[in-house]
Amino acid sequence: MGLILLEICDLNLLTETILEELLAQYPEVAVMSYECQNLCGLCKLRPYALVNGQRVSGKNIEECVTNIKVKIEEELSLLA
Template sequence: MNPIVEFCASNMHHGTDELLEQLEADPTIDAIEYGCLGNCGECYLFPFVLVNGEIVAAETVEELSKKIEAAVKEQQAHQDALDKLLDDL
């Protein structure tokens, strides 16, 4: 299953619209834009997304891109460890 990266349309003034376009072109990520993600404080202050439901935020879009990649890898590592544990049961 691909990781899901959710964008808020109201956050696009930070430049996240370009990042959304990049991730939409990536077949290994499901990038989705919503009108509102309900995180207005984060939305107003800095670029942010939800990666599989977890907030990932940064000062710049470039930093956000790196944090998204790190979050996806970290979440996948946790899922792999959980799957291994369940297989061993």
């Protein structure tokens, strides 16, 4: 479907496996990967993604993925 856009930087700490799991769980999500998102080093400091243009991060990968799922659920509730 692709109703929710998840944007990541290629240098980010989130792995392709994690993204595949998110896509399997949420078919409404489309993932865009960019060489650089011009957030000046954030991608090397902590895992993050943009969910419909809003930055979502965490202290570690697990926390970031949890926060991404929460944000996706929030966005899906707005579409219902």
